[in-house]
Amino acid sequence: MKKINLGLIGLGVVGSGVYSILKENKKHILLRRGIELNVKKIAVKDITKKRSIDVDKSIITSNIDDIINDTEINIVIELVGGIDFSFDLIKKSLEKNKHVITANKALLAIKGKELFGLANKNQLEIGFEASVGGGIPIIRTIKDALVGDKIKSIYGIINGTSNYILTKMVNENQDFNYALKRAQELGFAEADPTLDINGGDAAHKIAILASFAFNSIIPYDSIYCEGIDKIELNDIYYAKELGYTIKLLGIADEIMENQICVRVHPTLIPIDSPLANIKNEFNAILIDSHFLGNSMYSGKGAGMFPTANAVVSDIVEIAENIAYNIEFNEYKNIHYSKKELVPLSSKCYQYYLRFNTLDKPGILAKIAGIFGDNKISIARVIQKGKHKDSFVHLILETHDAYENDVQKAINIIDKLAIVDPPSTILRIMHPGNSN
Amino acid sequence: MKKINLGLIGLGVVGSGVYSILKENKKHILLRRGIELNVKKIAVKDITKKRSIDVDKSIITSNIDDIINDTEINIVIELVGGIDFSFDLIKKSLEKNKHVITANKALLAIKGKELFGLANKNQLEIGFEASVGGGIPIIRTIKDALVGDKIKSIYGIINGTSNYILTKMVNENQDFNYALKRAQELGFAEADPTLDINGGDAAHKIAILASFAFNSIIPYDSIYCEGIDKIELNDIYYAKELGYTIKLLGIADEIMENQICVRVHPTLIPIDSPLANIKNEFNAILIDSHFLGNSMYSGKGAGMFPTANAVVSDIVEIAENIAYNIEFNEYKNIHYSKKELVPLSSKCYQYYLRFNTLDKPGILAKIAGIFGDNKISIARVIQKGKHKDSFVHLILETHDAYENDVQKAINIIDKLAIVDPPSTILRIMHPGNSN
Numbered sequence: 001m002k003k004i005n006l007g008l009i010g011l012g013v014v015g016s017g018v019y020s021i022l023k024e025n026k027k028h029i030l031l032r033r034g035i036e037l038n039v040k041k042i043a044v045k046d047i048t049k050k051r052s053i054d055v056d057k058s059i060i061t062s063n064i065d066d067i068i069n070d071t072e073i074n075i076v077i078e079l080v081g082g083i084d085f086s087f088d089l090i091k092k093s094l095e096k097n098k099h100v101i102t103a104n105k106a107l108l109a110i111k112g113k114e115l116f117g118l119a120n121k122n123q124l125e126i127g128f129e130a131s132v133g134g135g136i137p138i139i140r141t142i143k144d145a146l147v148g149d150k151i152k153s154i155y156g157i158i159n160g161t162s163n164y165i166l167t168k169m170v171n172e173n174q175d176f177n178y179a180l181k182r183a184q185e186l187g188f189a190e191a192d193p194t195l196d197i198n199g200g201d202a203a204h205k206i207a208i209l210a211s212f213a214f215n216s217i218i219p220y221d222s223i224y225c226e227g228i229d230k231i232e233l234n235d236i237y238y239a240k241e242l243g244y245t246i247k248l249l250g251i252a253d254e255i256m257e258n259q260i261c262v263r264v265h266p267t268l269i270p271i272d273s274p275l276a277n278i279k280n281e282f283n284a285i286l287i288d289s290h291f292l293g294n295s296m297y298s299g300k301g302a303g304m305f306p307t308a309n310a311v312v313s314d315i316v317e318i319a320e321n322i323a324y325n326i327e328f329n330e331y332k333n334i335h336y337s338k339k340e341l342v343p344l345s346s347k348c349y350q351y352y353l354r355f356n357t358l359d360k361p362g363i364l365a366k367i368a369g370i371f372g373d374n375k376i377s378i379a380r381v382i383q384k385g386k387h388k389d390s391f392v393h394l395i396l397e398t399h400d401a402y403e404n405d406v407q408k409a410i411n412i413i414d415k416l417a418i419v420d421p422p423s424t425i426l427r428i429m430h431p432g433n434s435n
Numbered sequence: 436m437k438k439i440n441l442g443l444i445g446l447g448v449v450g451s452g453v454y455s456i457l458k459e460n461k462k463h464i465l466l467r468r469g470i471e472l473n474v475k476k477i478a479v480k481d482i483t484k485k486r487s488i489d490v491d492k493s494i495i496t497s498n499i500d501d502i503i504n505d506t507e508i509n510i511v512i513e514l515v516g517g518i519d520f521s522f523d524l525i526k527k528s529l530e531k532n533k534h535v536i537t538a539n540k541a542l543l544a545i546k547g548k549e550l551f552g553l554a555n556k557n558q559l560e561i562g563f564e565a566s567v568g569g570g571i572p573i574i575r576t577i578k579d580a581l582v583g584d585k586i587k588s589i590y591g592i593i594n595g596t597s598n599y600i601l602t603k604m605v606n607e608n609q610d611f612n613y614a615l616k617r618a619q620e621l622g623f624a625e626a627d628p629t630l631d632i633n634g635g636d637a638a639h640k641i642a643i644l645a646s647f648a649f650n651s652i653i654p655y656d657s658i659y660c661e662g663i664d665k666i667e668l669n670d671i672y673y674a675k676e677l678g679y680t681i682k683l684l685g686i687a688d689e690i691m692e693n694q695i696c697v698r699v700h701p702t703l704i705p706i707d708s709p710l711a712n713i714k715n716e717f718n719a720i721l722i723d724s725h726f727l728g729n730s731m732y733s734g735k736g737a738g739m740f741p742t743a744n745a746v747v748s749d750i751v752e753i754a755e756n757i758a759y760n761i762e763f764n765e766y767k768n769i770h771y772s773k774k775e776l777v778p779l780s781s782k783c784y785q786y787y788l789r790f791n792t793l794d795k796p797g798i799l800a801k802i803a804g805i806f807g808d809n810k811i812s813i814a815r816v817i818q819k820g821k822h823k824d825s826f827v828h829l830i831l832e833t834h835d836a837y838e839n840d841v842q843k844a845i846n847i848i849d850k851l852a853i854v855d856p857p858s859t860i861l862r863i864m865h866p867g868n869s870n
Contacts, residue, residue: 017726135727144572147468149460291741291743292735293735329755336467
């Protein structure tokens, strides 16, 4: 039995969850791994704050240096969020020879290269299972289960707030604003939900996943990112009529050996796709790899205990490596490959397009002509009755076409007098239906 | 960079897959983990046999002692199947200080206690990710991702053949025998499919999963096991009418702190259950754990490369532990807990029951009366037209009732002159719909 000392920085929702799990399952973890995990110190902003959990006051401090300078602490667990403060404290911890665990996806997406580099230099580990997909062990799966495989594509429902809102729109006909309000009331959305609904949070997560899946640091700011804030109930209905549901997906796929495309956007997927049944606040990640084929991992993507559970799994892994004296493997965090990032504009998709057009004869012919001129072929057309004033909805589903060509065509169409812009462009994919 | 020597025993479907992956992704694994994996020797039954893969003849032997006695070989990979021969060679390998990897679920289910005990005594690891769920990293997930959590229940679609047959029955109205024949033609069922369709294979797998999930060796022969061979198309139709689909599930759940129930049987599950969309040869395992809640893992449960991929993930993990000198953690394979196995007869379920009854007035009253006498309350009734001669189908869905009481009632009913036995008893569960 070996004792490993932990320093916890932050005692908010996830921090309290970590503390509770470690307390409740201390003996269980000891029996399973022979390791005694001891929370030696907890740093918080406000020592006097009332907490929902019962913590021994003698281990609480408001000074993070009490943790960083404590030579008996082996692992620092950063659960404060934000960028600059977290970056500083993780950097200092690594410099003081401490392993680090974090759930901070924004930080890793933006500063991952620097932090992993520093960790490697000092022969230390950074555990970050909790940063993507909450309780879903997706980092482990990519790093360990698929270590001998090559990943071809990742499709992730990795923002619980968006998935909750879209589920309510699809299943209960709630409009976007009402569903968002309900999500906030239920705690599935933040008071400021900007990063959730504009796709930014999903972009952080797909950046992290893609970096490890494709062994190449993905610059966060190069990721095309479109959220769900422009999805209307009409589009949900028409998609359903065409056999699709709408999910916000983080997507990364390999085009050729050294080219990948990483992006976030709402996506129409067939209702029998394995991702279509992932509802409400649940997350799921579908991976297509060369040898394993399609595999999918789903579970709660956020919340106190799911996220804390992932943090605890990292604590045990790193603690075990310390206790059983494993030598540091510098290869583990190396992104040995340099992939070229292909912009979305050169990708090929099927498209769902909705135009608000005047209700006059000849309009479909006009629009279809513009598509033909741009090498886009149409698979299905739906025309819907009165929309507003004298406008109607014209919905087109295309065959595979290049994003560039579609954008060009839409630009032309949106300038026509018969069309009330902006037109709606959504992409269609078939994740998990290929094998 | 460290070189680890492997001895492969068996070069059938999975063995060939392992060899191919190691060959194709040797550099990839080296770059990811700094380990060179070298297949030093391969033992096969027949050296002269033509093989679909190109293997250097100089490393092939027909004598397994060439591997077991080779002191340079660090890891033995057993891929021959069967019980006695495999048990012997694994035992010998462990005695000769070699780590072992196996995909042999029958062996582990039956002889696991002895083998893990021997491995622990000699401070060696047994990798067995490939034994359950093919390419799904479920053993890793239970042992590592959920190490700090407590598992409440496991529901597994863990026999691909059964799932393929049931999918064809549900989606294409194929009858059992036709679907089985198709599965054999497509390679999803063995020439002798007995263990697949009688539930034995699923029982091996749930025994392994439950042992590690509940930290207690589950004696294989104590598992209640019922296969899909008695499922009729009629039951598929009626289940659908009631909102259910039918899956063969391996199930293990905790009743109280020290009691678990482990069994395999066809199960009616709601069509919107996350397990309902797992189709054809795919497997899925749904776990409900105390902190994480419901999480699900799905992918191909068998086949050359999915299974080989799991073997390779074990090779890399054990090779890394050897290369980076981790000390052996004896706790890892200890089943520290002793759980009481609760028999199915004392479990509580909802039931789907089908009776072949005469088409006469008063029969429902008679049968309902017997249910009432046995404390079983009825939720829904369907009566279907002519079945054979003058018999009709009477389908009952019960509220929660004890298996014991239901069996008692059925025994009485099957002896009535108005009933043509045997009646069909299927259990209804709601996996994944609780949270």
